[in-house]
Amino acid sequence: MYFPGLEGVVIKETKICHIDLENSKIYYRGYDLEELALNSSFEEVAYLLWFGRLPSSRELEEFKNRLRSVRKPPRHVEEIVASAPPSAEPIDVLRTGVSALALGEDLSARDIEAELRRGERITAAMPYIVAAFHRLRTGQRPVDPAEAASHAEYYLWAVRGERPTPREVRALDVMLVIYAEHSMNNSAFTAVSVASTLADMYAAVTAAIASLKGPLHGGANVDAAKMLEEVGSVQRVQSWVDEQLAKGRRIPGFGHRLYKKGPDPRLRVLRLLARDLAAERGDFRWVELAEKLEEYVTSKLSQKGIYPNTDLYAAVIFRYLGLPVDLNLPTFAVSRVAGWVAHVVEYRQSNRLIRPTERYTGPLGLRYVPIDQRG
Numbered sequence: 001m002y003f004p005g006l007e008g009v010v011i012k013e014t015k016i017c018h019i020d021l022e023n024s025k026i027y028y029r030g031y032d033l034e035e036l037a038l039n040s041s042f043e044e045v046a047y048l049l050w051f052g053r054l055p056s057s058r059e060l061e062e063f064k065n066r067l068r069s070v071r072k073p074p075r076h077v078e079e080i081v082a083s084a085p086p087s088a089e090p091i092d093v094l095r096t097g098v099s100a101l102a103l104g105e106d107l108s109a110r111d112i113e114a115e116l117r118r119g120e121r122i123t124a125a126m127p128y129i130v131a132a133f134h135r136l137r138t139g140q141r142p143v144d145p146a147e148a149a150s151h152a153e154y155y156l157w158a159v160r161g162e163r164p165t166p167r168e169v170r171a172l173d174v175m176l177v178i179y180a181e182h183s184m185n186n187s188a189f190t191a192v193s194v195a196s197t198l199a200d201m202y203a204a205v206t207a208a209i210a211s212l213k214g215p216l217h218g219g220a221n222v223d224a225a226k227m228l229e230e231v232g233s234v235q236r237v238q239s240w241v242d243e244q245l246a247k248g249r250r251i252p253g254f255g256h257r258l259y260k261k262g263p264d265p266r267l268r269v270l271r272l273l274a275r276d277l278a279a280e281r282g283d284f285r286w287v288e289l290a291e292k293l294e295e296y297v298t299s300k301l302s303q304k305g306i307y308p309n310t311d312l313y314a315a316v317i318f319r320y321l322g323l324p325v326d327l328n329l330p331t332f333a334v335s336r337v338a339g340w341v342a343h344v345v346e347y348r349q350s351n352r353l354i355r356p357t358e359r360y361t362g363p364l365g366l367r368y369v370p371i372d373q374r375g
């Protein structure tokens, strides 16, 4: 049997995430994602994904305190981030920084507790790594806003150097909850595949960040933002899309391996969030552009099973939050780490080395010809 792209192959049983395609619903640990997005926070959702249940208020406070205590990475990581050339891609700096978090730690323990502690350290440090690099490359000093109450507030504050408004923090928190987990996507699979060798959490998350970078996966939220800029106005949507399709190009923020019969369920919340932010800023340009793209691309490509995905509206929301375009991708990672850690921990509980196979289609029986006798 042969499954290109492993399409439809079940690689593990899970209690983390369920995607109900029939009813266009996503559940984290049995909870409707829309309800979580509207009522919960990134930290609460990370706790839910990792420990399998919602925390009590004391548990949540303890969890947040543990994260708070390890937000600032060790000095050697700061130095690595500071030594990155300003032209580096922020996602590459993040990947390198997360990899460097492993240096100097005793990694001999591979039990669930040890991996969860590492997951906490990685999750907590990611916002600082991204923000510090961004500030340094723009000639500003990194900040470590110790007073920030949440992951979302810390991240926005550390990137901008000034305290975000509660509404901005809430908007980012919704985005972080929405992006936190999505079943066996490529980066989660990569994390699990690496962890299946019994490599540690740092190795698994570093590899997952590498996977997320690709434009067919997380990198699409940067390409979608660039598309919005390039298209520029709703009047240009039709001609721009037609031109891309005529050149055989894919439209970023559209298409999905799972969602072939309708849009990504996460869009219901994201469309509303994008509209709210637009209204708050009195600037509807970006949300209207995304809506027009959604309408036109769907009219052209829905018969092929192509609908908008999360990255289209994520690009709009991040723009309204004032994030530079190339931070869209590491911001995704700052959230998705919650899902990666959950999958690594779950898989470790009944670990089996991941080792698929392939079908050989090359020649056999060729004779070695010494180099001086080759034509």
Ligand SMILES: CC(=O)SCCNC(=O)CCNC(=O)[C@H](O)C(C)(C)COP(=O)(O)OP(=O)(O)OC[C@H]1O[C@@H](n2cnc3c(N)ncnc32)[C@H](O)[C@@H]1OP(=O)(O)O
Pocket: 005, 215, 216, 217, 218, 220, 249, 250, 251, 252, 253, 254, 255, 256, 257, 258, 301, 304, 306, 309, 310, 311
């Ligand atoms: C958070 C996330 O990771 S969500 C995904 C983010 N990625 C993107 O937005 C990038 C653009 N989208 C894509 O490249 C794809 O839709 C993927 C990779 C996400 C999913 O693709 P698959 O399920 O493997 O679909 P596949 O690649 O087989 O495409 C099927 C057909 O649709 C076309 N197609 C798929 N996506 C698009 C798109 N965005 N624009 C135009 N055509 C598309 C393909 O060219 C192919 O056409 P063909 O049958 O005429 O050759």
Ligand SMILES: O=C([O-])CC(=O)C(=O)O
Pocket: 181, 182, 183, 184, 185, 186, 217, 256, 257, 309, 310
């Ligand atoms: O599930 C996928 O293949 C991609 C995706 O939408 C995600 O990772 O959020």
